[in-house]
Structure formats: structure tokens, C-alpha cells
Amino acid sequence: MKFVDSFFIAIRSLVANKLRSSLTMLGIIIGVGAVISLMSIGRGAEASIMSTFEQMGTNVINVVSKTPGVSTLAAMTYSNLSLTLDDAEAIERLPLVTMVAPVNENYVDIATGEESTVAVVEASTPEFEVVYNYPAEFGRFITEQDVKSRASVVVLGSEIAEDLFDTEDPVGQEVKILGRDFTVVGVLEAKGGQMMGGSMDSIIVVPITTYQVRLFPRQTIRGEDAVMSLSVQVVDSVYNDEVSEEITELLRKRHRIADDEDEDFMIITMEQALGLMQQVTGIFTIVLGAIAGISLLVGGIGIMNIMLVSVTERTREIGIRKAVGARRRDILMQFLIEAATLSAVGGGIGIVGGWAVSYLISHIDTGDIPLNAVVTPDIVILAISVSVFIGLASGVYPAMRAASLNPIDALHYG
């Protein structure tokens, strides 16, 4: 018998059993669709988080205060502050460092006469604009002069500007931050991303000296005005390790830390931070993948169920076919083509469906959290290969057993 004949027999049999064929396909469609849509959402979330991180570049090293001898996250969060603006200047003089942006950070109320909102205040120097890539769209960024004179000036993130002034031009207007008067000198370009659940556009920038004196005065143990973290931009990310060592050496000397004592600061490269973040988003994708896997499994069991339930009818059919002269391989070929066709058509519909779902999700307005579901080839290949495997195995295995029966046993089966 020719392959073409096997093919037509298989197709004719599928068309003749429309209900069974469509139920079997439904299992594959749901399985493949679920895997593709859920995995793509996971990948999308991962990608959107990573992209906000990568905007800052991998050639940035962060130096933060740390309580000596404590190694958990608490050491960073609740530590005594140990860094100063002089530390920043000293690090900036290192040959492989292009610039240093000292940053103090806090939440503040910010208000005009009519409106008020909460913003993340980033207190820094003009370097912040470059290191964090936050150019001013209107007006100007804070200047060296502002820092030196502890000027009460503020640059607004685009969302804060919109919240407070709507369509009005905020530049030159007065705002109150923690009840103190500040003059708006500029508005930042919109970034559109988000960081740790907060929009990257709901920040405000003030000179770090102003922050230290007027907003949140805090001192180091030695009584100097404190800085929470230093963002150090390195000439090239290949020098990250080298510069990290130089900073360690420099700060140990400046903070007079003895050789046998722990440091009161910690160095985190952007690569390390990225790695940490990838771990978190990786777990997210794994969880979604597990849910998708369960759908695929349930779909697969559905396929097996229908295939096995129909085996009584099919065994009789096999008996009839063998009685009129079908060989074992003719039977196997027919069932193989049937299962493969169901898997391929069902898988195809599943891909299109899953793709459509992830497209819809990408275009639903989720407010602050943009989510771009990304369908990657590996997801598609995974979904297809699992469903094809289940389809073939559950379709062909019973057929293989039935095909090796004596024709008369197959006819009397069930």
C-alpha cells in the first residue's frame, strides 16, 4: 500500500469521526495555548524588568553603607550611614572612574496650592542626570552651583509634573516639599519603565546638599553629613572588578578601617544586581511555566483518555481492516498519520490561540504596569513537542497492541 493511500485512509477516518477528532484536538489546543500564553507572559514580565535595569548600563557600581559584621539584607537597609560627599570626590579621582553620583533617597509629600502627591526624592548632583540617564525635557537639571549653594530647587519627574500642574508649565513655579518652598527648574523626560513596583517617572530630584540640610539631615558616626549610596560610573564594564577593588582599598583607608575589621560599606556592581533580579524574575517564569505545564499535562491526559476510550471501537475497526488484508504496518501507518495530523492541526490552532491571548494581554491597559508578552521560538517548540509526543504515544500505543492481535481476536475485542 502506498503512503498516499495510508494518508487518505487516515484523513477519511478523522473526518468520519468528527466529534472524537475535535475532542482530541481540543486537549492539544488547550495545552499548547496555555503553555504559549503563560510562558510568554512570564518572559514578558522578565524582559520588562530587565530592560529598566539595563537602561542604567552595566558599567555602574553602587557603593552603599553597611553595618560591619552583618551580612543579611538588613545590613544594607537599616545600617548606620558611613559614606560622605568627600568619599564621592575621592572615588571620582580614580583613573578608571568617569563620574560619581552620590544619592540620598526618601519618600516625601510634595504639594502646590491645590494639588499634592507623594514622590520619591532623589537627592544628588548633576552627575545623576548622566549616570541614571534622566535628561531634563523642559527647563534644566540641577547644577553644580545649586549643590554648592544648597539651593531650594527641584526637578520633577514627568508623572509628578502632570499630577501637580496638569498641562500647565511647571518651570518657575513654587512647590512645597515637606512644607518647605522649592522652585521647579525643570521636568525630566518620561521613561515609561518601572522599578520595584514604582513608576520611574514619579521621582523628583533635589541637590544633595539641600536634602542633607533641609529635608532629612543625617550624620555619619564621625559627624559628617551622610550619603546613602554612591553610583560610580566606570570607563568600561570590563574594569568593574578592578575599580571595585580600588574603591574598597580607598574607602578602607578613608574610613580608617583596620586590616582585621569588617568594612562599613558594600559594593554592588550592576551585573550583580542584574543577576539578583534575574533570579527573582526566573522564579516568576518557573511558576507560570509550572501552571502551563499542568494545563499541558491535563490536555495530554484528555488526549490519552479519548484515544484509549475509543480503542474498543478502533480495535474492531483494526480487526475488520486486517480481515480484508491490511498488514500491521498499514494499520500503524494509518494511526500514526491520524495522531500526527491531530497533533499538528491542534498544535497549530493552539499556537495561534496562545499567540492571540498573549497579544491581547500585551495590549490590555494595565495602568502602571506595562506587560509585553513575548512569544519565543523555544516556548513554541516546547509546547509542540510535548503535545505531539503525547498525541503520538497515546494514539499509536493502543493501535500497536491492537495491530499485533490475530484479526479474529481484534474483531471479538470488547
Add this chain to the structure above:
Amino acid sequence: MIELENITKVYRMGKVEVPALRGVSLSIREGDLVAIIGASGSGKSTLMNIIGCLDKPTSGRYILEGVDVGQLNDNQLARLRNKKVGFVFQDYNLLPRATALSNVELPLVYGGGRNKRKQAMEALERVGLGRRANHKPTELSGGEQQRVAIARALVNNPQIILADEPTGNLDSVATAEIVSIFTQLNRDGITLVVITHEVDIAGQAQRTIHMLDGRITRGDCEEKVI
């Protein structure tokens, strides 16, 4: 053309062995119309299945047209079922979702060859069902379904047609039709072996073989000729 020598068949039901045939020897010549009769459980269906190569004997020799069937592999047996023997079952065994024409065409699909549709149509016309070609089995009466099954059995022009109680489920009118088709086929030179309770077919037969408890009790006179 059919020669059976001391054929036995034992079914295994769990640990119990149930003998269905206890040494059957039989010879059937070309062009014969042979009726097999016997009580249910006498082994006549088992004998038919072995003659039709649907089942294998536990022991003994079966020679069909000079070929020792016991020596054939599965593929050769499939070819034999396809080309040499047509089988008609009591419960028709048609593919329920295929049309009469597709059912008749089935042996041609597995046997190869050209003009499958045309040949299948000719076979259907031979049993007087040309006009019902595109009906499914569920749309046909029992007699018509059995005629479709006969058309399927003869579509490959086999020398032998085996029928296992072909009229067992049919009323007297349909039975008469089937009997007349069979006698016509026999007149055309086809060897026919029929298991039957019907006096009509038995009456037409040149030989009647009686079976009881897995043995031939009467009508096996030819055995001595071998």
C-alpha cells in the same frame, strides 16, 4: 484446494485450557459448495476462522492451494486474506462511518491496483446494491448490509468465499436473497464454505459437514481420499 490435516485449536481461559478443535482433517475441492452445521460451541466458527487465516491453529497442517499456511509470516497471511479468501461474517463487520462503496473498496486499498472505485462499484452492482453505494451501513437494512459485506468479500475476485452464519441475523426474505447470491457465486466457479442453520443453503450444498465437540462427525468422507 483446501486441505486440513489433524488441526487442533486450544483456547486458554486464564489457567483453564478449552479445546475448540480436537483434530480436524478435511479436504475441499475447487468449486465446491460446502455447508458446515453443528450446535453452538461445536467448533465450526473456529474452523472457519482458521480456514480464512483469521486465526492460527494450535497444531496441524493447513495447505491452501498447495501453500503451507503455517509457514507464512504475518505480511504473507495479510496478502492471502486480501487476494485469495473473502470472508462474510454473521454481524457484517462493516466500517460504521464509511459508505457502502468505501467499505467494498477497502480490500482494494490494501491490495493495490487501479480503478478501485470502478471495481468496487461493479461488485456492489453484482449484489444488486448499485443504487445504495453512497449510503452508510446504518442507513441500510440487515440484508443490504450483508450484501455489502458479500460485495466486499468478492471485490478482489477470490477463489474462496467463507461465510460464518451469513443469514443468522436476517429475516426470511433477506435470507432468500443472500442464498440466491451465494448459489449464483458458486455457479460462477467460486468455492463456498458456509456455516449455516438454514435448510436453504444446506440444501444447495454438494456436501454437508456435521460438527460436534470439536470433531467432524459426518461428511468428512473425503478425508479418506487424501
